[in-house]
Amino acid sequence: MPSYDRPTTDRPTTDAAASGAAAPAGSEAAQDADGRAVTEKALFDAFGGIRGTVETVLPGLLFVAIFTVNKDLHISAIAALAVSLVLTAVRLVRRDTVKHAFSGVFGVAFGVVFAMMTGNAKDFYLPGMLYTLGLALAYIITTLAGVPLIGLILGPVFKENLSWRTRNPGRKKAYAKASWAWGLILLAKCAVLFPLYWWADTTQFGWVLVALKLPPFLLALWLTWIFLTKAPAPIDVFAEMEAEEEREKAEREAAKQREVLDAVADDVFGDVAAEAAAEAAERPQGPRHRR
Numbered sequence: 001m002p003s004y005d006r007p008t009t010d011r012p013t014t015d016a017a018a019s020g021a022a023a024p025a026g027s028e029a030a031q032d033a034d035g036r037a038v039t040e041k042a043l044f045d046a047f048g049g050i051r052g053t054v055e056t057v058l059p060g061l062l063f064v065a066i067f068t069v070n071k072d073l074h075i076s077a078i079a080a081l082a083v084s085l086v087l088t089a090v091r092l093v094r095r096d097t098v099k100h101a102f103s104g105v106f107g108v109a110f111g112v113v114f115a116m117m118t119g120n121a122k123d124f125y126l127p128g129m130l131y132t133l134g135l136a137l138a139y140i141i142t143t144l145a146g147v148p149l150i151g152l153i154l155g156p157v158f159k160e161n162l163s164w165r166t167r168n169p170g171r172k173k174a175y176a177k178a179s180w181a182w183g184l185i186l187l188a189k190c191a192v193l194f195p196l197y198w199w200a201d202t203t204q205f206g207w208v209l210v211a212l213k214l215p216p217f218l219l220a221l222w223l224t225w226i227f228l229t230k231a232p233a234p235i236d237v238f239a240e241m242e243a244e245e246e247r248e249k250a251e252r253e254a255a256k257q258r259e260v261l262d263a264v265a266d267d268v269f270g271d272v273a274a275e276a277a278a279e280a281a282e283r284p285q286g287p288r289h290r291r
Contacts (some may be wrong), residue, residue, distance in 0.1 A: 039228045042157040043221060057213050059084045059108045063124055064206030073121045077112040080124075084108040092158060094151050107131070121202040127210050129197065133190045139183030150224060151175035160234035167235055174231035178224040185220045 047053075063080040067073065067136035084105045117123075143147040147165065151172065155161050164171040189212055196205050 011123055036229050038158070039225060042154055043225060043228075045222060047217075053214065053217075055084070055087045055104045057210070058105060060125070060128075060206075060213065061210050063111075065202070067121055067206065068203050072126075073115055073119070076121065077115055077124060080104075081108050081112050100207075122197060122205055125206070126197070126199045129190065129193055132186050132193075136183045136186035136190060139179045139186070143183065145177040148172070148175040148179035150179045154228075158234040159236045159238045161237050163237050167199070168232055170232040171228075171234060174227040177227045178220075181223040181227075182220045185216045187215045 051142070061082040062083055063076045067076040088105050107128055111124040111276050114126050116122040139149045142152070151162075151164055154175070155164060160171075163174060192212065193205075193209060196208055196229055200208065211284075
């Protein structure tokens with residue numbers, strides 16, 4: 001099986017280009033529109049879309065709202081965990097993708113454990129803040145290492161896996177830009193939240209954190225969309241592997257047919273040779289002449 005991650009400069013051409021025919025005037029615009037649609041769908045699938053965003057924001061919003069009213073840590077934590085479990089149960093019943101809901105449940109559960117252990121309601125948000133800081137560093141470090149994290153996340157979604165690393169340098173550059181955007185935006189968010197964690201009271205801190213939940217995420221997502229729509233199209237390595245498998249299958253079938261034909265030819269020529277030998281043996285031989 002050939003490697004689909006090797007460097008190459010060959011790019012697939014359309015039938016029109018191969019035949020020298022002029023492309024339709026609107027074909028480039030149509031391709032750009034298709035590329036944008038594919039990118040939007042991939043980002044939607046990777047980051048959960050509107051529903052995944054609601055599942056991420058709602059538990060924290062409910063926690064701070066209830067705590068603002070009654071200052072009861074236990075009721076606020078239980079309500080946040082309960083709504084997160086309900087959202088996950090709905091996905092399970094509908095047989096939808098549950099990765100975003102489960103990540104929300106684990107995040108809320110860790111927050112509840114931290115807050116219950118310390119008795120400080122602000123600690124409900126601490127696991128999420130630490131996760132955000134770690135994610136920001138992961139985006140930056142992987143980009144510096146030449147393997148931007150956003151490419152590792154979106155590569156399978158675009159069916160290109162890691163082909164962008166060696167076969168599609170323009171796309172690798174776009175992934176690097178997007179990873180820098182995610183890393184720096186998340187670092188800026190942490191630079192706001194961590195001082196407030198120490199200085200602000202629980203209610204103020206909670207509302208600021210909820211307010212900062214979506215805008216940085218949407219900004220990073222928008223920048224990712226901009227970078228990827230301007231990047232070269234992804235190389236569908238799954239289609240390449242399927243084509244290679246089909247070619248190998250066709251070659252095996254052709255080899256089997258050749259073997260069958262060779263066997264038939266051997267049988268036919270063997271029978272003909274045997275008949276000729278038999279006829280020669282049965283043919284009467286004339287007297288030998290002496291000198």
